[in-house]
Amino acid sequence: MLWIKTAHVLFVMAWMAGIFYLPRIFVHYAEGQAAGEDTRRLVTMAHKLARFSAVMAFAALGFGTWLWLGYGFEGLWLHLKLGLVVLLIGYHLQCFRYAAQMREGRLIRGSLFFRIFNESTLLLLVPILILVIVKPV
Numbered sequence: 001m002l003w004i005k006t007a008h009v010l011f012v013m014a015w016m017a018g019i020f021y022l023p024r025i026f027v028h029y030a031e032g033q034a035a036g037e038d039t040r041r042l043v044t045m046a047h048k049l050a051r052f053s054a055v056m057a058f059a060a061l062g063f064g065t066w067l068w069l070g071y072g073f074e075g076l077w078l079h080l081k082l083g084l085v086v087l088l089i090g091y092h093l094q095c096f097r098y099a100a101q102m103r104e105g106r107l108i109r110g111s112l113f114f115r116i117f118n119e120s121t122l123l124l125l126v127p128i129l130i131l132v133i134v135k136p137v
Contacts (some may be wrong), residue, residue, distance in 0.1 A: 018053025049116035
């Protein structure tokens with residue numbers, strides 16, 4: 001099971017790398033649009049990163065499910081963690097929506113919004129880490 005756990009952690013790290021960087025691309029896109037710059041490369045980057053991080057998310061969720069089947073579904077910490085993971089999936093889906101808006105040229109949010117949106121991921125990730133490592137409940 002330790003190999004499965006290692007794979008799960010590896011793919012979660014890759015997923016989070018994409019989740020942290022994708023909103024930064026949105027920030028640069030919004031600022032570039034406001035300045036009248038060419039932002040086509042950012043559109044391509046966002047599309048590719050959204051797809052890459054989705055693959056990493058599916059792998060993380062797959063190995064996480066394997067762990068759940070191996071260790072069981074016990075402990076309040078696990079239930080809370082899974083609830084936060086569902087919210088993280090929702091966050092990722094919203095990133096897909098923003099990337100689609102970029103491709104269509106109708107991203108209506110500003111760079112300040114995306115800076116806050118980017119940092120809000122920590123509101124999900126930090127409690128997940130605490131629940132997994134400390135298991136306070």
